Amino acid sequence: MNPRLLLALLLVFLLALRPGVEAAETPSPAGISSGSVPTQVSTPAPQTPAVLPPAASVDAWVSTFNPDIYGWDPATKKPTYVITDTFGSPASDVARKLQGSAAFSFLVFVPFLILPQVLLLYIIFRFRDRGDGRKAEKTKHNTKLEIIWTAIPFLALAIVTVPSARMITWMELPPPEKSDPLLLEVRGSKFKWEYTYQREDVKIGQDAGVQAHVVLPVGRPVVLNITSDDVNHAWWVPAFGIKKDAIIGRYTNAWFTPDTTGVYKGQCAELCGTGHGLMMIGAVVVTPAEFQRWIGFQRQRAAAGLVAEAAVNLKKAPDETALTTAIAKYLDGGADQERLDALAFWVANDLEGASRTSPLAKRLESRAADLAARTKVAALVAAKLGKQPIASLSLSNRSAP
Amino acid sequence: MTAAKPPDQKPMPEIRRYTGIMDWLTTVDHKKIGLMYFWLVIIMGVVGGAFAGLIRVQLAMPDATYEALQSARIEGREVKALFYDFHRYNEIVTMHASVMIFFTIIPGFIAFANYLVPLMIGARDMAFPKMNAFGFWLLIPSAILMIASFFVQGGAAASGWTAYPPLSLEGVGNPGQDMWIMGVHFAGVSSILAAINFIVTISTMRAPGMGWSKLPLFAWATFFVSIIQLVATPVLAAAVTMILLDRNFHTTFTQASLGGDPVLYQHIFWFYSHPAVYIMILPGFGAISHVFGAFSKRKVFGYWGMVIATGSISFLGFIVWAHHMFTVGMPTWLQNYFMIASLVIGVPTGIKVFSWLATMWGGTIRFTTAMMFACGFISLFVIGGFGGLILALVQLDQPLHDTYFVVGHFHMVLVGGSVMLLFAMTYYWWPKMSGRMLSESTGKWVFWLMFIGVIITFMTMHLLGTQGMARRIPVYWSDYRLLNHITTGGYVLTFVSALLFVADLVLSYFRPKVTVDDPWQVNDVQQSFEWATSCPPPVYNFKDVPPIPVEDPADYGKH
Numbered sequence: 001m002n003p004r005l006l007l008a009l010l011l012v013f014l015l016a017l018r019p020g021v022e023a024a025e026t027p028s029p030a031g032i033s034s035g036s037v038p039t040q041v042s043t044p045a046p047q048t049p050a051v052l053p054p055a056a057s058v059d060a061w062v063s064t065f066n067p068d069i070y071g072w073d074p075a076t077k078k079p080t081y082v083i084t085d086t087f088g089s090p091a092s093d094v095a096r097k098l099q100g101s102a103a104f105s106f107l108v109f110v111p112f113l114i115l116p117q118v119l120l121l122y123i124i125f126r127f128r129d130r131g132d133g134r135k136a137e138k139t140k141h142n143t144k145l146e147i148i149w150t151a152i153p154f155l156a157l158a159i160v161t162v163p164s165a166r167m168i169t170w171m172e173l174p175p176p177e178k179s180d181p182l183l184l185e186v187r188g189s190k191f192k193w194e195y196t197y198q199r200e201d202v203k204i205g206q207d208a209g210v211q212a213h214v215v216l217p218v219g220r221p222v223v224l225n226i227t228s229d230d231v232n233h234a235w236w237v238p239a240f241g242i243k244k245d246a247i248i249g250r251y252t253n254a255w256f257t258p259d260t261t262g263v264y265k266g267q268c269a270e271l272c273g274t275g276h277g278l279m280m281i282g283a284v285v286v287t288p289a290e291f292q293r294w295i296g297f298q299r300q301r302a303a304a305g306l307v308a309e310a311a312v313n314l315k316k317a318p319d320e321t322a323l324t325t326a327i328a329k330y331l332d333g334g335a336d337q338e339r340l341d342a343l344a345f346w347v348a349n350d351l352e353g354a355s356r357t358s359p360l361a362k363r364l365e366s367r368a369a370d371l372a373a374r375t376k377v378a379a380l381v382a383a384k385l386g387k388q389p390i391a392s393l394s395l396s397n398r399s400a401p
Numbered sequence: 402m403t404a405a406k407p408p409d410q411k412p413m414p415e416i417r418r419y420t421g422i423m424d425w426l427t428t429v430d431h432k433k434i435g436l437m438y439f440w441l442v443i444i445m446g447v448v449g450g451a452f453a454g455l456i457r458v459q460l461a462m463p464d465a466t467y468e469a470l471q472s473a474r475i476e477g478r479e480v481k482a483l484f485y486d487f488h489r490y491n492e493i494v495t496m497h498a499s500v501m502i503f504f505t506i507i508p509g510f511i512a513f514a515n516y517l518v519p520l521m522i523g524a525r526d527m528a529f530p531k532m533n534a535f536g537f538w539l540l541i542p543s544a545i546l547m548i549a550s551f552f553v554q555g556g557a558a559a560s561g562w563t564a565y566p567p568l569s570l571e572g573v574g575n576p577g578q579d580m581w582i583m584g585v586h587f588a589g590v591s592s593i594l595a596a597i598n599f600i601v602t603i604s605t606m607r608a609p610g611m612g613w614s615k616l617p618l619f620a621w622a623t624f625f626v627s628i629i630q631l632v633a634t635p636v637l638a639a640a641v642t643m644i645l646l647d648r649n650f651h652t653t654f655t656q657a658s659l660g661g662d663p664v665l666y667q668h669i670f671w672f673y674s675h676p677a678v679y680i681m682i683l684p685g686f687g688a689i690s691h692v693f694g695a696f697s698k699r700k701v702f703g704y705w706g707m708v709i710a711t712g713s714i715s716f717l718g719f720i721v722w723a724h725h726m727f728t729v730g731m732p733t734w735l736q737n738y739f740m741i742a743s744l745v746i747g748v749p750t751g752i753k754v755f756s757w758l759a760t761m762w763g764g765t766i767r768f769t770t771a772m773m774f775a776c777g778f779i780s781l782f783v784i785g786g787f788g789g790l791i792l793a794l795v796q797l798d799q800p801l802h803d804t805y806f807v808v809g810h811f812h813m814v815l816v817g818g819s820v821m822l823l824f825a826m827t828y829y830w831w832p833k834m835s836g837r838m839l840s841e842s843t844g845k846w847v848f849w850l851m852f853i854g855v856i857i858t859f860m861t862m863h864l865l866g867t868q869g870m871a872r873r874i875p876v877y878w879s880d881y882r883l884l885n886h887i888t889t890g891g892y893v894l895t896f897v898s899a900l901l902f903v904a905d906l907v908l909s910y911f912r913p914k915v916t917v918d919d920p921w922q923v924n925d926v927q928q929s930f931e932w933a934t935s936c937p938p939p940v941y942n943f944k945d946v947p948p949i950p951v952e953d954p955a956d957y958g959k960h
Contacts, residue, residue: 070471079468083880085869086800095800102797105790112751113787119758120779127697129765136698137763146706149755150748157744160794165737167796172733231568232663234728234803238869241800245729247664248567249657252730265878269728269803269871271561273568274488277874278467 052344052378062349065215065294067263069282084239084264091264091285094171094256095241101167108160112153175221175255182216186226188233188246188268191275198225202298210353213282217291218261224254231273237266237283245270258285293341300342303330307343308350311377315354315369320376327380335385347377429530430940434537435516436834438508441537443903445504445544450896452497459483459490459875461889466879482876490875491559492577496547498562499581502681503588504544506815509823510684511595514623516834517688518599520931521617523608525941528601536594543587550580557581561873563670566655566663569644579648582641589634592680596630599623608930617929618701621708622687625715629676629683633719637673640666664729671722679718681815683711685822686753689775692829693757695923696772697764703756710749710756717746727798736795743793750786754779769921770844774825777852781817784856785810788863803873806866813859816895824851824902832920836937837909843901850898857891 052058070079082089090096175181183198194205195214204212216222226235228246235254236243239262244254268279286294307330310323330343351373355366419427428434459465462482464473473480484490515533519526527533550557555575560568569578603624607616616624643654643666653659655666687707694701701707721743727736757779766772788810792798801807824847831839861884866872870881877885915936918924924932934942 070467079879083868083878085867087867098796098800101794102791105794105797109787109790112747112790113783116754116758116783117780120776123758123761124766124768124776127761127764127766129698129767134765136765138700139702139759139763140700141703141706142759145759146703146752146756150752153748153751157741157747161741161744164740164794164796168736168740169733171796171799172736231571232565236803236871238800243728243799243802247657247729249662250664250730252728267871267874271491271565271568271873273559273571274491276491277487277871277876 052340052381055374058344058348061293061297061345062352064286064290065284065297066213066349066352067282067284069211069213069263069265069280081263081265084262086238086241089239090241091239091260091262092241092256092258095239096259097167097170098241101163104163105160108156112156174223174253175257179221181221181223181255183223183225184214184216186214186224186235186246187229188226188235188272188279189229190231190273191268191279193235193279193281197295197298200295200298202295204298207353211280211282213263213284215284215286215291215294216258217288218258218285220288221255221257226252226254232270233272233279234269235266235281236269237264237281239264239266240283243269258283261285261287296338297342297345300339301346303333304339304343304346305350306330307377308346311347311373312350312354314373314376315351315366320380323376324380327377327384331381331384340381343377343381347374429526429534431515431519431527431530431533432834432937432942434533435512435514437537438512438515438540439834441540441544442505442509442512443906445500446509446899447903448548449497449500449505450899452493452500453892454896455483455493456490456497457889457892460877460885463882465876466882467876468879470876484875487875488556488559491561491873492551492557494873495558495561495581496551499547499558499584500544501815502562502677503547503585504540506681506819506823507588507592507677508540509819510623510626510681510688511592513688513823513826513830514599514619514684515595517830517931518620518623519602519606520833520934520938520942521620521929522603522606522611523930523943524602524606525943527598528606529598532594533598536591536598539587539591539594543584543591546580546584546587550577550584553577553580563667563674564641564644565670566644566647566666567657570647570655573648579645582645585641586638589638592630592634596627596634599627600631603627617687618690618704618707618711619684619687622684622711625711626680626683629680629715629718633673633676633680636669637677640669640673643669664726667726667729668723671725672719675722675725676715676718678811678814679714682819682822683714685778685819685826686711688826689778689822690757690760691929692771692775692825693760695829695921696767696769696775697761698767698923699760699764701756702759702762703752706752706756710752713749714746717742717749721746724793724795724798727795728802740793740795744790747786747790747793754783754786769828770839770841770848771825771828773845773848774821774828774851777848778818778821778825781813781821781852781855784860785813785817788813800869801866803871804866805862805870805872808872809859809862809864809866812862813855817855817859821851821855824848827902827906829921830931831906831909832915833931833936833938835909836914837912838915838920839909840905843905847898847902847905850894850901854891854894854896854898858888858895859891861885861888861891 069081084091086095087099087102090099185196185198187194187196192206192211193214194203195212196203204214206212224235224242224244226244226246227250228248230248232248233246234243235246240256240258242254242256244252246252262285264283264285266281266283268276268281272279307323307326310326314320314323330339333339348370351370355370418424425433425437459482463469464481470480472478484493515527518524547557553576555572555577558564558569558578558581560571560578564578564581572578603616603620643652646652647655647661653661655661655663657663690701690707693699721739723731723735723739724743727739731739757775768776788806792801792807792810828839828844831837865881865884865888868881868884870877918935919932920936921932931938
């Protein structure tokens with residue numbers, strides 16, 4: 001393989017540069033230090049019926065639902081995220097219990113780590129041959145001592161085993177149906193993840209070569225049905241404390257309740273071939289209201305995608321016919337607020353996605369073209385609906401990379 | 402009070418038909434075969450260590466972080482990492498493990514067992530000398546098959562040493578994976594032959610008067626390990642044969658789309674590979690008792706406790722395999738069972754550790770290099786075992802499985818445990834095996850570099866694992882960069898120490914010969930047969946069946 005193939009792999013897995021952190025730092029959710037990831041609740045869409053939402057809220061949606069998992073700030077050349085892990089910053093009920101369980105087990109076992117070391121050091125200093133003619137002892141066994149050092153470890157094991165068995169039994173017990181769990185099918189294949197929200201009938205996966213984040217509502221149990229299309233993978237997000245193999249021909253299950261909003265990283269945890277190290281998982285935990293909005297966006301994905309595609313093409317060839325046709329067709333399908341929000345979201349999202357992999361020099365140029373295309377869409381929508389476009393749509397409050 | 406030399410009763414039989422290189426190629430003498438094993442192990446150990454170095458170089462490259470990759474992409478730069486080709490990285494990872502397991506640690510103990518067990522039990526040779534030679538010579542094509550697979554189309558096996566299907570079923574037509582499987586087969590046959598040989602030798606060829614209760618602990622450990630090998634290795638052969646057939650002969654053992662099951666392979670594979678963990682350390686447990694006893698001027702404490710502990714570890718090793726697969730989805734009761742069974746192994750292991758400490762207690766301890774390695778082994782092995790206890794807890798295995806915590810744990814046990822044991826054994830028995838002393842002053846350097854290197858390398862891996870770094874990845878988040886650099890530094894110390902050791906081994910051949918039978922002056926307490934013959938022992942070891950000293954042959958078993 002050559003560097004080009006590596007770059008192709010990168011293309012597949014690299015997500016967009018996260019836009020500059022919002023000027024005002026929002027209060028951090030528990031467990032995530034400040035400046036890590038944008039988790040602010042987006043401003044709700046204005047109540048004026050049937051107008052595109054203001055740019056600020058569209059941009060907020062894009063960065064909430066499509067954060068950059070690498071979080072690399074090319075200006076400062078530093079990561080902008082904080083690593084989240086099970087023991088340091090748990091973000092689910094399972095991970096929190098695991099944190100406690102780890103601490104307890106550690107405390108019970110740690111004497112067996114320390115005691116031999118201390119004894120060894122003592123023996124080394126106490127019984128070294130100093131050439132003073134001391135004779136070695138002749139003892140060869142001591143039944144009482146041997147029984148003690150057999151029995152005490154058994155006792156320690158019993159102390160740890162009981163809560164561990166209860167813990168795993170709890171982990172393996174599915175959430176009750178009345179808790180309205182989110183059923184999520186997770187399907188791994190080389191080297192990407194596909195998620196199906198089984199009750200919402202929404203499916204996400206790779207989009208324009210970029211791994212989509214799985215979006216979860218905070219406080220609602222999630223039931224994972226994990227499987228694979230080819231080799232073994234393992235779905236693992238450390239902050240949730242969940243790791244399950246994805247195996248072709250069978251479903252494995254896990255469940256947890258995310259309890260903190262934020263962006264969590266994970267990756268495939270079972271060697272699956274060349275791209276194993278780049279098989280990323282991104283999980284975004286949002287409020288239930290945001291989750292419902294996101295589900296709404298996903299439902300309009302197919303229709304809005306045509307408009308977004310035309311808007312992306314507009315940057316290459318300035319021909320508005322296709323865009324006008326696509327917008328007209330989209331608005332014919334209904335022009336309520338949800339559809340317009342979705343339109344604004346997908347146009348902004350896909351435009352940004354298209355310029356994600358541009359070299360730094362071209363990104364500024366690309367940003368300007370993005371804004372121009374968004375203005376154009378806004379104007380065409382307004383013309384079609386016979387309303388004034390909202391001027392702020394074309395003005396992004398996000399800084400250029 | 403060395404064992405009295407008997408008067409010559411029979412002339413020594415002449416078995417040297419050739420001299421020079423032909424003598425080595427045709428020899429059936431267990432001592433020469435043991436030495437050939439030993440040097441094969443040294444060579445393969447350096448090769449495996451170099452593979453580890455390639456892994457460390459990749460992980461030490463500044464561009465091996467996701468952020469640097471992305472930044473390079475955005476700025477249109479070329480990425481500067483060792484492996485542009487992540488497939489090659491997977492090959493190196495696979496081969497590092499395979500070489501270290503199949504050609505370094507397992508044959509490492511077989512090398513010493515081959516040399517020492519007949520001496521310790523007062524036998525002239527192994528029960529089946531020709532089979533013994535055959536077993537050694539099988540390892541050569543095995544090693545060649547594995548290493549040569551780097552140069553065939555598609556490269557070497559890249560599915561990890563565990564070769565989980567369906568990944569190992571990929572690349573049909575590329576011979577790399579098939580060569581790996583055949584290599585495992587050859588190594589497996591070699592291992593089975595050695596096991597049969599040891600079982601028969603120890604059962605039937607003990608000197609008159611040496612009952613089971615007087616068997617040296619190293620021979621006991623070799624006996625138990627041989628049983629493990631005999632029972633478990635065919636199962637490994639079955640597992641990899643399923644892969645071979647699925648790849649080449651259209652069978653469907655592991656192909657889910659045709660009714661097979663990839664998890665079946667995992668169960669069968671780990672049924673071998675968990676006992677294999679004990680194949681890789683139990684003989685050293687037995688041997689290190691000799692070292693502790695010798696340099697503390699004490700009899701080994703709790704002989705029967707040691708024997709029973711070794712036996713129970715061997716048995717328990719067979720019933721805990723699925724703790725390697727806690728994330729594949731198993732019934733809760735099964736997970737609980739495997740957790741409890743795995744934890745119970747901690748008890749006999751603890752008995753051994755405490756018995757070693759009790760052996761030293763009250764002794765007059767001489768800190769030769771061998772003894773330092775033995776003490777270092779206890780310290781590091783206890784750390785590794787602690788990680789094992791944590792990993793055995795099924796709920797904690799969920800977040801830690803397949804992270805660097807696991808890598809840190811088994812390296813702490815295998816390098817801090819088995820390799821330290823092998824070093825201690827070499828320093829203790831090299832005068833017997835080669836007739837030359839190793840340098841004690843160099844040995845101190847070797848020990849401290851190795852000890853500090855192992856702690857640095859593998860403790861940081863434990864930390865990386867708890868922070869969420871997955872194993873077998875060629876690139877990582879930049880948060881882990883500092884710890885990875887520290888790990889690489891530790892690796893350098895360890896590898897320098899190993900090279901120093903190999904250099905000392907080679908140099909020892911230019912040193913004067915040892916003229917006494919018992920250069921460590923341990924036999925007044927130990928009374929082990931190997932110190933009752935010359936260094937190195939003559940062909941056929943003993944001029945006649947060695948006489949058992951009247952009162953106290955090995956004196957391990959008497960209470």
